[in-house]
Amino acid sequence: MEMSVNKKVSKNLLYGVLLAFSVVGQAGDQSRNAAPATEQANKEVLNLLPFEDKTDFERARRGLIAELPGGKIQVEGRKRPNWDLNPYAFLDGEAAATVNPSLWRMAQLNMANGLFKVTDHVYQVRGLDLANITFVEGETGWIAIDPLTTAETAKVAYDLLSEHVSKKPIHTVIYTHSHVDHYAGVRGIVSEQDVQAGKVQIIAPAGFLEHAVSENVIAGNAMSRRAQYMYGIFLEKGSRGQVDAGLGKGTAQGTPGLIAPTLTISETGKKMTIDGVEVVFQVTPGTEAPAEMNFYFPQFKALCMAENVTHTLHNLYTLRGAEVRNSKAWAHYINESIDMFAKDAEVEFASHHWPTWGNEQIVELLIKQRDLYKYLHDQTLNLANKGYTMLEIAEMIKLPKSLASEFSNRGYYGTVSHNVRAVYNKYLGYFDGNPAHLNPLPPEAAGKKYVEFMGGASEVTKKARKAYENGEYRWVAEVMSHVVFADPKNKEARALEADALEQLGYQAESGPWRNFYLMGAKELRTGVRKIPGAGSSASPDTAAAMTVDMYFDYLGVRLNAEKAEGKKMALNWVFTDTGEKYALTLSNSVLNYSRGKQLDEADATITMTRRALNPVLQETQTFQDLVDKGQAKLEGNNRSLNELMSMMDDFDLWFDVVLP
Structure with a gap:
């Protein structure tokens, strides 16, 4: 189907990587068949749910x-x-x-x-x-x-x-x-x-x-x-x-x-x-x-x-990364919807x-979705208050049959496992209280120690292969990840971890879990496939909607602390079209800003329109380009702004995930 729209494909922060290009994956000739343990696990699912019910297909x-x-x-x-x-x-x-x-x-x-x-x-x-x-x-x-x-x-x-x-x-x-x-x-x-x-x-x-x-x-x-x-x-x-x-x-x-x-x-x-x-x-x-x-x-x-109500258990924590969502509030607002609207809705x-059609069916859907999120919230905290930790609770909590048997409550997007961990994290944070976990070694250092203690990479891999044959894919993935982080060039370890992740993906009910497992397996086997020119710069609309506060906050995140070590700087900013004024300061390898303020001792003052900032946000122009074109005026130390921008890191979209 053809259509007439602007054909320029823009990049957008976060989801932009999904929009900026369409790539056909390489042939999956390294993928394996379902192992016997996976075939059995998937067969057992057929006995857990009412697959004979075709109501959703009709709807x-x-x-x-x-x-x-x-x-x-x-x-x-x-x-x-x-x-x-x-x-x-x-x-x-x-x-x-x-x-x-x-x-x-x-x-x-x-x-x-x-x-x-x-x-x-x-x-x-x-x-x-x-x-x-x-x-x-x-x-x-x-x-x-x-x-x-x-x-x-x-x-x-x-x-x-x-x-x-x-x-x-x-x-x-x-x-x-x-x-x-x-x-x-x-x-x-x-x-x-x-x-x-x-x-x-x-x-x-x-x-x-x-x-x-x-x-x-x-x-x-x-x-x-x-x-x-x-x-x-x-x-x-x-x-x-x-x-x-x-x-x-x-x-x-x-x-x-x-x-x-x-x-x-x-x-x-x-x-x-x-x-x-x-x-x-x-x-x-x-x-x-x-x-x-x-x-x-x-x-x-x-x-x-x-x-807020779909035909799946949604995410309390999304695997792409975001703030944890409030399961108690989620259940509360569904309950409010029931009170406000459900008695009349058809x-x-x-x-x-x-x-979903029919008042009775609507009320049932809303009640069970409400109780789904409230159950995860209440039972997670019930077990947390009994002293169980995040990982223990994620393994312990199972939905009651009245909720678990509903297709609309199944974990096609979120899962009970990672949502339970989200509830724990929201209230108690990442630390489980065990002092042995207070300051753990980072993955590479831990990987080397694990491999050394377990008798070397060859011995670990030998034992892990037996565990793989027994269908212990979670354990194989965990232990082989240690070997890979200890030596990312170990092809045998990478292949075995990939095989384990693949079987976990084949068993996953959640689409995102399956995709995570299979993407990890793919990159262990073939490496990261980088797409030239793809990044996380802002689309024109996103750039225009960003406040100056957001931009300065982002500059603070981009600041390379080592490059900024021992340096001090103060810059005044004046945006003529919006009337906004800012004072931006660098000290202790930290950027801070004050809205509505100007400093007498500033190194320089930058005067420009807020609109002129947009191409900088899109990474199509630099501040020096704006000055050279007369779209920005720099008064004072004319090297200060360039010096500040030279301290900024550029983030590589293609960082390793399953490799160190």
């Missing part, structure tokens, strides 16, 4: 109007598709031995794609990106909820709606929360000019813009690298590779953007009439995202639960997966 296809033509989106002139479901054709039929049957089932469900009618006046486009986009019909136009990750996929979704339902303009865009797959495709359906002219309003929860930008800045490089693992970016799609992401098939490729909200919602119970459609809002901060909200359409008896839909 996933209910109301289908039109599928994505050809199963593919590809911008004219682009070598690879922006989105392509065709490589997942292998998912037809019974689960392969190399895939957990429960994950296989979810992977099949997430193949449902195209335009669907949810109820009168409410439509969804699913299966064109990681998330869903929902359209609610108003009197003169559409209310668009969560416009996906890229302009390309969002535009195709809107085109499907216009072709098969009604060609109306977008009246309002609603961002349910501050994660990129729920706002970054906005430029595919509306223009910033129309927003600025008041033709389109954009509504988001309070704090949306701050969190949408800030989460992607301070630790953006590390998050981007880990996101490659979480989504299996370089894995081939197949029964030995990437099969699903849990919330959807994966992330779309293309052009991310951001248009700032024109209205924010900060109060639960706030009512609005949008183009003739009544909406009741519920703010849910600190749940699945720091800024998030649910809402209800009384006229249509339709409840949107954003990403259809519930969310930002991922398929809707």
Whole structure:
């Protein structure tokens, strides 16, 4: 399918690595078959869950109007598709031995794609990106909820709606929360000019813009690298590779953007009439995202639960890295939704997966999701207060059958194991109280000691190979990681660890766990595949949305402490278009700044517009370039700014993960 949009692919902090390029993985000729222990483990899953229940398959296809033509989106002139479901054709039929049957089932469900009618006046486009986009019909136009990750996929979704339902303009865009797959495709359906002219309003929860930008800045490089693992970016799609992401098939490729909200919602119970459609809002901060909200359409008896209720156990801690989420608050807000909306709702839909129809079914879904997060919270702290440690609790807690037997509570995205550890960490931190763990050796040093104490690499590998034959893959992965960190050139150790990780991936019910294991195996076998030019610089919209405070905070993170040792510096900054003034100081190898302040003893004063800072944030220009072009004025010591910037580190996206 061809379309006319800006074809320049931008890079964006954190998720930008998912958007900046589309790479087909190398042939997986080093992958192995499922070992006997894995085959047995996956067979046992078939007896744990009611696979004969096909209700979700019926719901996933209910109301289908039109599928994505050809199963593919590809911008004219682009070598690879922006989105392509065709490589997942292998998912037809019974689960392969190399895939957990429960994950296989979810992977099949997430193949449902195209335009669907949810109820009168409410439509969804699913299966064109990681998330869903929902359209609610108003009197003169559409209310668009969560416009996906890229302009390309969002535009195709809107085109499907216009072709098969009604060609109306977008009246309002609603961002349910501050994660990129729920706002970054906005430029595919509306223009910033129309927003600025008041033709389109954009509504988001309070704090949306701050969190949408800030989460992607301070630790953006590390998050981007880990996101490659979480989504299996370089894995081939197949029964030995990437099969699903849990919330959807994966992330779309293309052009991310951001248009700032024109209205924010900060109060639960706030009512609005949008183009003739009544909406009741519920703010849910600190749940699945720091800024998030649910809402209800009384006229249509339709409840949107954003990403707070989906058909999976979600993440209390996301493996790409982020602040731990509040499971108690999550359960509280679902309970509040039940009290506010559930008695009247006849259809519930969310930002991922398929809707739920029928009041009784909706209430049951919300109750069991509420109790899921509350159970993990309460039972983790129950055991913590009995003296058990984080790792012990993660091994001990099992969901009660009434929760565990529900497919919608299974760990396709989050897992009981890592969510329990998240709850512990949120309350008690990483330290388990054992003084032997207070100051452990780092991995390389520990690896050498472990190998020495266990009789050398050859002996460790020999014992580990026997453990592998016994199906003890967790232990093999752990012990061989020590050998690899002691000697990363040990090919036999790398191969055995890769084999163990691969079997763990084949058994994983969670899409992200599978992807992490298989990405680790791949890089142990073939090394890190670096993509020239790919990095974590900010997209134009992200750069424009960053505050000066965020930029100076990020400079502090980039500062190389050794290069700054013993140096002192003070710089005044004046931004003429915003009227902002800052004093930036360097001392003790630390950068600090004060807003609204200027120092008499400053080494130099930099005067510029805030807008001129954007290309610096995008790493397409330097401050010296701005000075040379007359876009910035430097008064005082003209070497001071260059000296400061020479102390900054550039972060390599392609750092090793499974190697030292």
